[in-house]
Amino acid sequence: MDLKNKRAAKWKHHHFWVSFCHACQGLKTAWKEERNLRFHSIMTILVLLAGLVFRVTVMEWLWLGLSITIVLVCELINTAIENIVDLIVGNQSNKLAKKAKDIASGAVLVASLFSLIVGLIIFLPYLWHVFFS
Numbered sequence: 615m616d617l618k619n620k621r622a623a624k625w626k627h628h629h630f631w632v633s634f635c636h637a638c639q640g641l642k643t644a645w646k647e648e649r650n651l652r653f654h655s656i657m658t659i660l661v662l663l664a665g666l667v668f669r670v671t672v673m674e675w676l677w678l679g680l681s682i683t684i685v686l687v688c689e690l691i692n693t694a695i696e697n698i699v700d701l702i703v704g705n706q707s708n709k710l711a712k713k714a715k716d717i718a719s720g721a722v723l724v725a726s727l728f729s730l731i732v733g734l735i736i737f738l739p740y741l742w743h744v745f746f747s
């Protein structure tokens with residue numbers, strides 16, 4: 615094993631709970647550092663409350679759950695990509711860094727638009743019922 619592989623092996627943990635704690639630490643860091651993630655999390659809580667208030671069906675819960683999960687996962691991957699790009703280029707302006715970050719943000723945008731459409735399809739009929747019937 616060469617020096618590089620030995621160093622990599624130092625960080626390797628094969629215990630499930632150690633990996634689980636690292637994943638939780640990652641969520642905590644992302645929550646602390648990413649304003650957008652906090653915004654999406656607050657939206658998630660509002661959507662879950664709306665689901666409870668309107669007593670949405672099981673199928674609707676599944677679509678809401680899928681939409682929320684896709685947005686949060688994209689936001690976490692976007693954050694990881696931003697950190698990797700910053701690690702590589704630091705404070706320097708770089709065309710490829712911009713491209714990578716913009717594309718990662720694009721993924722969050724696509725997921726958010728999908729969630730918005732799902733939310734409108736599910737909640738508009740309930741709102742219509744409350745206000746117009």
Ligand SMILES: Nc1ncnc2c1ncn2[C@@H]1O[C@H](COP(=O)(O)OP(=O)(O)OP(=O)(O)O)[C@@H](O)[C@H]1O
Nearest residue numbers: 650696703704705706707708709711712715716719
């Ligand atoms: N090193 C860089 N070189 C050139 N442009 C950059 C660089 N870093 C960031 N940018 C540009 O600035 C934008 C914002 O980058 P930043 O790292 O602040 O992410 P952010 O504001 O957290 O983005 P997001 O809203 O997607 O989470 C990027 O999408 C990119 O267009």
